[in-house]
Amino acid sequence: MKLSVLKETDKGETRVAIVPKSIAKLKTLGFDVIVETNAGATAAFTDDDYSKAGATIAQNASEAISSADVVVKINPPSETDLASLKDGQVWVSQLFHLLRPELIAALKEKGVKGLSLDAMPRISRAQSMDVLSSQSNLSGYKSVICGADNLGKIFPMLTTAAGTITPARVLIFGVGVAGLQAIATAKRLGAIVEATDVRLECKEQTESLGAKFLMVEGEGVKGEGGYAKAVSAEYLEKQKAVVNKSLSQADLVITTALVQGAKSPVLISKEQIEMMKNGAVIVDMAVAKGGNTALSKADETVVHNGVKIVGISNFPAQIPTNASELLSRNIDTFLTHLMAEGQFKWDMEDEITAGTLVTND
Ligand code: NAD
Numbered sequence: 001m002k003l004s005v006l007k008e009t010d011k012g013e014t015r016v017a018i019v020p021k022s023i024a025k026l027k028t029l030g031f032d033v034i035v036e037t038n039a040g041a042t043a044a045f046t047d048d049d050y051s052k053a054g055a056t057i058a059q060n061a062s063e064a065i066s067s068a069d070v071v072v073k074i075n076p077p078s079e080t081d082l083a084s085l086k087d088g089q090v091w092v093s094q095l096f097h098l099l100r101p102e103l104i105a106a107l108k109e110k111g112v113k114g115l116s117l118d119a120m121p122r123i124s125r126a127q128s129m130d131v132l133s134s135q136s137n138l139s140g141y142k143s144v145i146c147g148a149d150n151l152g153k154i155f156p157m158l159t160t161a162a163g164t165i166t167p168a169r170v171l172i173f174g175v176g177v178a179g180l181q182a183i184a185t186a187k188r189l190g191a192i193v194e195a196t197d198v199r200l201e202c203k204e205q206t207e208s209l210g211a212k213f214l215m216v217e218g219e220g221v222k223g224e225g226g227y228a229k230a231v232s233a234e235y236l237e238k239q240k241a242v243v244n245k246s247l248s249q250a251d252l253v254i255t256t257a258l259v260q261g262a263k264s265p266v267l268i269s270k271e272q273i274e275m276m277k278n279g280a281v282i283v284d285m286a287v288a289k290g291g292n293t294a295l296s297k298a299d300e301t302v303v304h305n306g307v308k309i310v311g312i313s314n315f316p317a318q319i320p321t322n323a324s325e326l327l328s329r330n331i332d333t334f335l336t337h338l339m340a341e342g343q344f345k346w347d348m349e350d351e352i353t354a355g356t357l358v359t360n361d
Contacts, residue, residue, distance in 0.1 A: 001342065002029040003335075004068035006061050007039040010075045012299070012313070014042035014320040017072045017093070018027055019328040020053035027054060029335060030342030036064045043320035063088075072331060073118075074131075076103055087111035090344070092331065094118040094131065097260030097358045107359045114359040115338075117331070121355040122227070129334040129352070133177050134326035140181030140256070140317035143283045144170075146188065146315075147252040150281045150301075156190025167192050172211075173267050173292060174256035175202035176228075178285055182254050183209045194246050196239065197257075199229050216242050227260040236265065238296050240272065248275045253282040255292035263290040270294045270304070278306035287311035 003026060005018040016039050018026070023033050033055040037047055047057050058064035065071055065084040077085065085091065088111060094114035097104050107114040117131045127133065148155060151168065158165040170186040172179050172195040179195060180282040183206060186193045193211035195202070206213040216239045231239075247253065247268070253276075262320050264286035273282070273295060284296040295302050296311045303309075316323035337352060338344055348354050 001031055001069040002034060002067055003070040003072060004034040004058065004064040005036065005039055006028075006064055006071060006073040006081065006305065007036045009061075009078045009080075011079075013075060014315055014317045015038040015074055015327060016043045016320075017074045017322045017324070017327060017331060019043070019045055019324050020049040020055070021265075022323070022328045022332040023050065023053035023055050026335065029339050030052050031070070031335075032056070034058050034064050034068065040324070043324040045321075045324070062078055063353055070335075074327060077099065077107075079141045082106055085110050089113070090115065092117065092335075095358055111361075112359060113357065113361075114137075114179065115334075115356050116358045117334070117356070119356045119358060120334075121351050123351065126352050129330050129337065131327055131330045134330055135316040135323060136256075137179040137181050138145065138319055138323050138326065139285060140178035141185045142315045142319055143178070143254050143256075143285050143312075144182050144185040144189065144252075146310060147254060147281050147283045148316075150283075150310055151251055152279050153251055154190075155186065164243045168251040169194070169246075170252045171195070171243070171250040172254045172256070173197075173243075173348065174258070174286075175199075175206050176256060176258070178256040179254070180205060180209065182256065183211045186210065186252070191252070194250075196243055198228050198235070198239075212223050214242050214246060228257075230259045230262055236267070239267065240269070244272065244275060245273055246275070250276065251280055253280070255282065255296065256285045256287055257292050258289060264292055266292060266294055267291040273303050273307050273309070276307045278303075280307050280357060282307065282309045284309060285299055286315035347361070 026033050032357045035050045036058050061085045070090040074161045090113045091326045092115045120126050120130045155168045157167040168191045170191040172182050175195050175197040195206045196214040203213040231253045283289050288297045298311050298313045301310045
């Protein structure tokens with residue numbers, strides 16, 4: 001079987017789905033690996049690195065797709081990719097099937113088997129294959145570094161001959177994978193950290209990292225399959241009352257709140273931004289899904305009333321080498337799980353196969 005790795009075509013994307021280190025593993029599964037030229041260039045992996053690892057280089061995407069049984073990319077297929085795909089091929093990438101019904105219809109029409117990386121079930125045995133987790137973890141780290149870079153202040157308390165600097169205050173909305181890594185990173189840099197989430201199980205996790213949990217009275221939300229559900233308008237009002245004091249004192253706010261298959265909830269209104277300190281920074285990690293503040297704009301920095309709102313839609317693309325390494329390991333582990341003796345098993349009794357295979361015959 002032949003497996004092709006495409007160069008990413010989305011604007012601002014710098015990662016690559018498979019790094020040279022995974023080629024040997026893919027060969028043991030029975031794949032001949034083809035890599036589109038320059039696929040790894042922006043993540044610091046050269047064509048030569050792939051060739052040395054045993055891959056063949058294709059001169060463009062259509063050449064890579066035409067000879068493949070399996071095509072791998074990080075982001076959903078472009079129009080051109082779709083045009084090149086043929087009946088019976090297997091496509092592996094994030095497909096965001098709940099948000100992109102037209103794309104799923106197009107794959108189905110083509111007779112392509114679509115494996116959606118972002119549809120991985122949130123069960124322990126799938127953790128090593130979960131691209132949302134691996135990328136969120138790195139994004140949580142990078143969001144704090146980005147916030148620190150945009151602040152006119154440092155994080156730790158510093159006693160100097162010229163006076164004492166008080167520690168920065170960081171407030172984090174959403175304590176999932178990204179939020180937990182953001183808490184840990186901000187703590188390591190010396191900030192005072194507070195966090196809030198609708199899932200009450202996050203309280204203990206937040207406190208175990210040495211941060212304070214801001215608790216919204218009421219029932220909260222039980223995570224379902226690892227995902228939070230949307231909360232009521234009444235709950236969001238209560239949350240505002242709980243966080244407003246911390247918001248008005250915060251130097252850096254990081255928002256990570258996502259709801260599966262829906263727009264992200266607006267957790268910080270314009271009026272709340274006006275309550276914040278001059279010079280404060282918000283890093284909105286949910287901006288690609290609509291944003292957690294009323295003023296966030298994707299891939300722009302908005303300044304309102306002295307508060308900077310930084311919207312970065314693809315944090316992992318800012319750390320493409322590590323992000324690609326983790327993605328590649330996720331994908332080679334996933335393919336190992338799906339295959340036996342050089343063939344796909346297509347075991348629909350298996351939760352991982354059934355959860356990720358979004359188009360099939
Ligand atoms: P996510 O990226 O879907 O959302 C980020 C966080 O935002 C979540 O914690 C969510 O509860 C929170 N949120 C949603 N609405 C909010 C609101 N109105 N106010 C405040 N916070 C809000 O979440 P995630 O990072 O994917 O993690 C969710 C859970 O799934 C975590 O407990 C994580 O450990 C678990 N998980 C399990 C696996 C696995 O077992 N394979 C993999 C990944 C994550």
